[in-house]
Amino acid sequence: xxxxxxxxxxxxxxxxxxxxxxxxxxxxxxxxxxxxxxxxxxxxxxxxxxxxxxxxxxxxxxxxxxxxxxxxxxxxxxxxxxxxxxxxxxxxxxxxxxxxxxxxxxxxxxxxxxxxxxxxxxxxxxxxxxxxxxxxxxxxxxxxxxxxxxxxxxxxxxxxxxxxxxxxxxxxxxxxxxxxxxxxxxxxxxxxxxxxxxxxxx
Amino acid sequence: xxxxxxxxxxxxxxxxxxxxxxxxxxxxxxxxxxxxxxxxxxxxxxxxxxxxxxxxxxxxxxxxxxxxxxxxxxxxxxxxxxxxxxxxxxxxxxxxxxxxxxxxxxxxxxxxxxxxxxxxxxxxxxxxxxxxxxxxxxxxxxxxxxxxxxxxxxxxxxxxxxxxxxxxxxxxxxxxxxxxxxxxxxxxxxxxxxxxxxxxxx
DNA sequence: TGTACATCAGTGAACGCGCGTTCACTGATGTAC
DNA sequence: TGTACATCAGTGAACGCGCGTTCACTGATGTAC
Numbered sequence: 079x080x081x082x083x084x085x086x087x088x089x090x091x092x093x094x095x096x097x098x099x100x101x102x103x104x105x106x107x108x109x110x111x112x113x114x115x116x117x118x119x120x121x122x123x124x125x126x127x128x129x130x131x132x133x134x135x136x137x138x139x140x141x142x143x144x145x146x147x148x149x150x151x152x153x154x155x156x157x158x159x160x161x162x163x164x165x166x167x168x169x170x171x172x173x174x175x176x177x178x179x180x181x182x183x184x185x186x187x188x189x190x191x192x193x194x195x196x197x198x199x200x201x202x203x204x205x206x207x208x209x210x211x212x213x214x215x216x217x218x219x220x221x222x223x224x225x226x227x228x229x230x231x232x233x234x235x236x237x238x239x240x241x242x243x244x245x246x247x248x249x250x251x252x253x254x255x256x257x258x259x260x261x262x263x264x265x266x267x268x269x270x271x272x273x274x275x276x277x278x279x280x
Numbered sequence: 281x282x283x284x285x286x287x288x289x290x291x292x293x294x295x296x297x298x299x300x301x302x303x304x305x306x307x308x309x310x311x312x313x314x315x316x317x318x319x320x321x322x323x324x325x326x327x328x329x330x331x332x333x334x335x336x337x338x339x340x341x342x343x344x345x346x347x348x349x350x351x352x353x354x355x356x357x358x359x360x361x362x363x364x365x366x367x368x369x370x371x372x373x374x375x376x377x378x379x380x381x382x383x384x385x386x387x388x389x390x391x392x393x394x395x396x397x398x399x400x401x402x403x404x405x406x407x408x409x410x411x412x413x414x415x416x417x418x419x420x421x422x423x424x425x426x427x428x429x430x431x432x433x434x435x436x437x438x439x440x441x442x443x444x445x446x447x448x449x450x451x452x453x454x455x456x457x458x459x460x461x462x463x464x465x466x467x468x469x470x471x472x473x474x475x476x477x478x479x480x481x482x
Numbered sequence: 483t484g485t486a487c488a489t490c491a492g493t494g495a496a497c498g499c500g501c502g503t504t505c506a507c508t509g510a511t512g513t514a515c
Numbered sequence: 516t517g518t519a520c521a522t523c524a525g526t527g528a529a530c531g532c533g534c535g536t537t538c539a540c541t542g543a544t545g546t547a548c
Contacts, residue, residue: 088542088543089490089491091491093491111313111400114534114535115534115536116533116535117534124492124493125492125493125494126535127492127493127538128491128492130537131491131492135535135536136534136536196456197395197399197400198313235476236473239469239470239473239476242453242466242469242470242473243449243470243477245452245456246452246456246470247452248452249455250448250449250450250455251444251448251452253451253452253455254398254448257399259398260444267444268448270441271444271445274437274438274477275473275477276477290508290509291509291523291525292525293524295524295525316501316502317502319500319501326525327527328501329504329505329525329527330525330526332503332504333523333524333525337502338501338502338503
């Protein structure tokens with residue numbers, strides 16, 4: 079970006095990604111509903127109309143940001159998972175919990191961004207891109223459950239419900255906690271409950 | 281309202297509740313972020329400043345609406361539950377599922393309202409009133425789980441997780457479905473999973 | 483290597499808008515005597 | 516029962532604002548010859 083910017087004062091060089099990252103910064107602070115194109119442009123130091131070369135309107139900038147956030151979450155999860163090495167049952171269990179924890183921690187750290195991804199379902203049209211990134215996270219979950227299953231840590235009866243149950247519980251607890259309806263401590267208890275439910279422990 | 285309105289053309293008679301119910305109507309259509317006091321006033325046929333006798337600002341009107349929505353949801357759940365009579369294990373199970381279903385159906389029918397209650401966590405300050413109404417729904421859940429427990433339908437091991445697990449799963453699946461990340465059919469599967477998890481069936 | 487020119491990526495002024503909120507006001511109400 | 520008056524619940528004009536979006540434009544770039 080520094081080099082790109084050095085090219086010229088007139089041409090920004092990488093405005094599209096600057097728009098996304100500045101939008102990220104502002105949504106992070108104020109929430110998606112307060113994002114304005116003018117504010118984004120001003121922050122970058124570019125005229126208000128420049129953005130229209132990249133996004134037809136405000137909504138599609140938010141969509142673009144949404145996509146990049148799904149990427150970001152998946153990256154974050156994969157990075158954390160990869161820290162837990164080993165082919166043991168123990169490691170598999172830890173990876174499973176890590177998967178849930180990273181989801182929660184990310185949301186807890188960035189509630190406004192989380193809300194853009196999952197809360198403002200109406201302003202965010204469901205693009206095929208988002209679908210794809212979501213699948214990436216979903217595939218990670220499936221891999222993790224398969225691994226547990228191979229170690230006989232999930233009962234046959236429960237395995238088919240693995241993805242749906244895990245994602246719903248983790249997402250639900252996360253939402254309710256950042257919404258102030260449950261306590262932070264409840265998250266680990268919830269993970270315990272899922273493990274018990276799947277037969278992983280107990 | 282008709283009689284109250286008939287009193288006079290100048291004095292509305294019941295403006296406070298008219299503000300809430302009109303706000304409800306508009307949020308229902310357009311989402312909370314698009315609610316404007318001017319629009320609400322205009323809809324009622326009252327000057328834009330009249331609302332300030334009842335709500336100090338836009339945000340507190342939304343809070344007021346939020347409170348009334350928690351009431352509404354609890355009412356709806358209680359009404360549906362009460363349709364299922366009987367002191368049998370079977371009835372208890374049906375009441376449990378009904379509790380989850382009403383939550384989901386309500387959200388599915390009114391996604392914008394649901395989003396105001398649970399999604400826009402940032403704009404809605406957590407009033408003691410909301411707390412109370414939420415408790416009402418929570419108490420219904422506890423009663424239902426206790427009943428199942430008395431019929432030996434929940435294992436000792438899982439009973440302590442009952443509320444947390446049920447609420448998280450139901451809330452999570454609901455959010456993900458109205459957000460377009462899961463399919464409508466997944467909701468019943470999710471309920472099956474919770475029942476299996478708690479030991480209610482299987 | 484130098485130049486003409488199409489294309490790209492910005493500018494900046496202007497549009498019309500609806501918004502939240504304030505203020506001094508006034509019409510209606512109901513109560514005390 | 517009638518009247519004076521404090522209180523309540525509205526009015527409507529005005530404020531200043533930031534917004535999304537459009538448009539004709541221009542400066543920079545890079546490519547073909």
